[in-house]
Amino acid sequence: MAKSQSSISKDKLMWMYETLVLIRRFEEQAKREADQGRILGTHSAIGEEATPTGICAHLRDDDYVLGNHRSHHHCIAKGVDINEMMAELLGKATGTNKGKGGTMHIADATKGMLGANGVVGSNIPVATGCALSAKVQGKDSVSVVFFGDGASSQGSLHESMNLAAIWNLPVLFVCENNRYAESTPFEYAVAGQSVANRAAGYGMPGVTVDGQNVIEVYEVAGEAVERARKGDGPTLIEAMTYRYHGHFGADNPMGYRTPEEQKYYEDKDCIIAMEQFLLDNGTATKKQLEEIDNDAKARVEKATQFAIDSAYPDPSELLSDVYIKYP
Numbered sequence: 050m051a052k053s054q055s056s057i058s059k060d061k062l063m064w065m066y067e068t069l070v071l072i073r074r075f076e077e078q079a080k081r082e083a084d085q086g087r088i089l090g091t092h093s094a095i096g097e098e099a100t101p102t103g104i105c106a107h108l109r110d111d112d113y114v115l116g117n118h119r120s121h122h123h124c125i126a127k128g129v130d131i132n133e134m135m136a137e138l139l140g141k142a143t144g145t146n147k148g149k150g151g152t153m154h155i156a157d158a159t160k161g162m163l164g165a166n167g168v169v170g171s172n173i174p175v176a177t178g179c180a181l182s183a184k185v186q187g188k189d190s191v192s193v194v195f196f197g198d199g200a201s202s203q204g205s206l207h208e209s210m211n212l213a214a215i216w217n218l219p220v221l222f223v224c225e226n227n228r229y230a231e232s233t234p235f236e237y238a239v240a241g242q243s244v245a246n247r248a249a250g251y252g253m254p255g256v257t258v259d260g261q262n263v264i265e266v267y268e269v270a271g272e273a274v275e276r277a278r279k280g281d282g283p284t285l286i287e288a289m290t291y292r293y294h295g296h297f298g299a300d301n302p303m304g305y306r307t308p309e310e311q312k313y314y315e316d317k318d319c320i321i322a323m324e325q326f327l328l329d330n331g332t333a334t335k336k337q338l339e340e341i342d343n344d345a346k347a348r349v350e351k352a353t354q355f356a357i358d359s360a361y362p363d364p365s366e367l368l369s370d371v372y373i374k375y376p
């Protein structure tokens with residue numbers, strides 16, 4: 050599966066596997082919640098678990114992550130509590146945003162998850178600002194922003210990459226290239242057919258990585274995070290990945306892609322590949338992996354019950370927390 054893995058500790062490998070599985074089980078449950086009508090729907094991250102997992106494996110609570118509209122996997126990989134996440138999806142007062150943000154605004158500043166965001170491309174300058182703030186304050190915190198191939202042609206990315214490069218800011222620009230912006234194919238919409246190549250225009254490294262391979266993402270991210278932390282500036286990473294479900298809600302029409310293409314990516318599934326890797330090199334047994342999966346299912350079930358049992362926010366809370374003070 051990977052080029053080199055000898056330097057990765059067993060704890061880190063197991064954390065990555067647990068995180069991949071927890072995201073997958075959470076997202077499956079989010080779909081069930083939508084099917085039962087408890088929520089209107091979500092932008093599913095099933096199929097795309099490996100990118101934030103491999104990257105966040107290098108991050109601390111005082112590093113920043115900024116997401117987009119499809120961000121449950123970013124939040125879980127950054128350590129946000131899944132009880133609070135599920136409660137947020139259901140609009141409950143115990144949610145990360147006290148039930149007033151929903152799926153596209155999940156945030157937990159104590160974990161450095163500064164927010165998902167429904168406006169495509171909008172968090173890229175925010176992440177750049179976080180990196181500037183860390184630099185000005187003399188901290189070695191790193192800022193990471195995740196965005197899609199659709200967002201990669203937004204002016205906000207290009208303005209941010211330029212500033213990050215001239216100011217040598219500690220930021221990772223991470224494009225999760227899942228090949229479609231809603232139904233618009235990457236090949237049609239992105240000139241030059243590569244997001245990573247655009248880094249050259251800003252004098253920063255641009256790396257393409259297999260976004261279905263968590264170990265490869267981990268290795269590429271390790272170099273980029275280290276570079277940012279020691280003051281050597283930004284990196285652009287393009288992770289080639291795929292979303293298994295429709296753009297929003299699992300039942301969106303998907304006539305714009307073929308069953309063969311879907312199968313190609315499902316055969317490269319990040320969880321199956323990681324399982325095989327852990328078994329082949331003797332890091333874990335089949336039984337241990339099954340226990341991890343069962344544990345993830347139990348945690349998601351508990352989170353769902355927590356969310357269902359929680360109260361809705363009181364109407365008197367409507368205007369509170371409109372502005373927050375960063376801790």
Ligand SMILES: Cc1ncc(C[n+]2csc(CCOP(=O)(O)OP(=O)(O)O)c2C)c(N)n1
Binds near residue numbers: 170196200201230231
């Ligand atoms: C500024 C803006 N334009 C359009 C939209 C509508 N919209 C929501 S998601 C999306 C596609 C984004 O595609 P991409 O960035 O590739 O992310 P993906 O959904 O593939 O993860 C669009 C056009 C929006 N939310 N914000």
